[in-house]
Amino acid sequence: MTVTELPAGQAAPEVGGTASPSAGVVPPGVPEHSAEIEITGVSKDYVTKRATTHALSDINLSIRKREFVSLIGRSGCGKTTLLRVMAGLVSPTSGEVRIGGKSLWKGNSVDSSVVSQLGVVFQDANLFPWYNILDNISLPQRLRGVSKAERHARARELADLVGLGGFEKSYPRELSGGMRQRAAIARALSCQPELLLMDEPFGALDAMTRERMNLEIQRIALATEATVVFVTHDISEAAFLGDRVVHLTPRPGRIQDITTVELERPRQIDVQTGREFTRVVAGLRHALDAEE
Ligand SMILES: Nc1ncnc2c1ncn2[C@@H]1O[C@H](COP(=O)(O)OP(=O)(O)OP(=O)(O)O)[C@@H](O)[C@H]1O
Numbered sequence: 001m002t003v004t005e006l007p008a009g010q011a012a013p014e015v016g017g018t019a020s021p022s023a024g025v026v027p028p029g030v031p032e033h034s035a036e037i038e039i040t041g042v043s044k045d046y047v048t049k050r051a052t053t054h055a056l057s058d059i060n061l062s063i064r065k066r067e068f069v070s071l072i073g074r075s076g077c078g079k080t081t082l083l084r085v086m087a088g089l090v091s092p093t094s095g096e097v098r099i100g101g102k103s104l105w106k107g108n109s110v111d112s113s114v115v116s117q118l119g120v121v122f123q124d125a126n127l128f129p130w131y132n133i134l135d136n137i138s139l140p141q142r143l144r145g146v147s148k149a150e151r152h153a154r155a156r157e158l159a160d161l162v163g164l165g166g167f168e169k170s171y172p173r174e175l176s177g178g179m180r181q182r183a184a185i186a187r188a189l190s191c192q193p194e195l196l197l198m199d200e201p202f203g204a205l206d207a208m209t210r211e212r213m214n215l216e217i218q219r220i221a222l223a224t225e226a227t228v229v230f231v232t233h234d235i236s237e238a239a240f241l242g243d244r245v246v247h248l249t250p251r252p253g254r255i256q257d258i259t260t261v262e263l264e265r266p267r268q269i270d271v272q273t274g275r276e277f278t279r280v281v282a283g284l285r286h287a288l289d290a291e292e
Contacts, residue, residue, distance in 0.1 A: 036195060036227040037063040037086065042095030043252075044081050054252030055081040059095065061246065061255065065194075068221055068228045070242035072235060072284065074291065078253025079231045080199055086229060087197050088115045099195060119188030119226075123200040125180040127172040127187075133159065134168040137186045144191070151190075158186035161220060178209040185217070189224060196226045200233065211269060214240055218266055235288070239280040240267060247287055257287055 044056040056078045063069050071079045084090035088110035097104040104114045127136045134155045141151035159168050162182040202210045221228050232238050238245045242261050249256040261280050271277050
C-alpha cells in the first residue's frame with residue numbers, strides 16, 4: 001500500500017493501517033496492549049443490481065481503551081461504512097471486528113452482548129418529538145426494562161453531564177440544534193457504553209456551537225472513560241479531538257495513514273494556534289491534497 005509522505009517531523013504513518021499499539025497516545029495507567037477494538041482484514045462490498053461498490057478493503061486497526069480516534073477522508077471513502085460495521089449495523093463482507101476481546105459479527109448477525117457495550121450518535125439527533133428530554137435520554141434503559149425511577153435518576157445525571165440540567169422536561173422542538181445533539185449524546189451514554197461511535201455528530205451545527213461541542217465531547221469522554229471513534233470531514237476537528245487521526249482514501253476505502261496527535265488533555269481551544277496542532281493539520285491537509 002502506498003502511504004502519503006508527510007512533512008518532516010510528522011508522526012510516521014502506520015503502513016497498511018496495522019496500527020501498532022506503541023504508535024498512539026496511551027492514557028496514563030492504561031496497559032499498552034489493552035485493545036478495545038481490533039479490526040482485522042475488514043472489507044465491505046455493497047452489491048446492488050446495477051453495481052458492486054468496494055466500500056472498504058482490508059482495514060486493519062487496533063484501538064486502545066479510552067483512546068479517541070478520529071476518522072477523516074473525502075466523501076465516499078467509507079468512513080460511515082466503517083463506523084457502521086463497528087456499530088453492528090452493516091455486516092462486513094470479510095474480516096473480523098473484536099470489541100473487548102469478543103467477536104462482534106457472527107456471519108451476518110451480531111453478538112448482542114457486544115452491541116450492548118456500544119453507544120452510537122449520528123449527525124441527526126433522531127430524538128422522539130413526543131417524548132421530553134428525560135424520556136428521550138432514558139429510552140434505551142426503558143427498552144431494557146429498567147424501572148422508571150432508576151432510569152430517570154440516571155437520565156438526570158446524564159442531562160447534567162452534557163449540560164442539559166434544567167431542560168429535562170423540555171421537548172426536542174424547544175431546544176437548539178446543539179442542545180438536541182447533547183441529548184443524543186446523553187441517550188447514547190445511558191447504558192454506560194465502553195465505546196462511543198459518532199458519525200459527524202456536529203456536522204449540522206454552526207462553527208461556534210461546534211467548537212463548544214468539541215470541548216464538551218472531550219470533557220464527556222474523559223469523564224466517562226469511554227473509547228471514542230469519531231467520523232468527521234473537518235481536519236481541525238479531527239486533530240483537536242483525536243489521540244490519533246485515521247485517514248481513509250476511497251475506491252476502495254483503505255487506511256492511507258494514521259497520525260498521532262501529541263497534545264495533552266484536556267485540550268483548550270488555544271492549542272489550535274500551537275506548533276503541534278499546526279503540524280498535524282498541515283500534514284493531514286497535505287495528505288488529503290495528495291489524493292487529487
Ligand atoms: N447501502 C449502500 N448501498 C450501496 N452503496 C453504498 C451504500 N452505502 C454506501 N455505499 C457506497 O459505499 C461507499 C462508501 O460510502 P460511505 O457512506 O461509507 O462513505 P463516507 O466516507 O462516509 O462518505 P460521506 O463523507 O459522504 O458521508 C460510497 O461509494 C457509497 O456510495
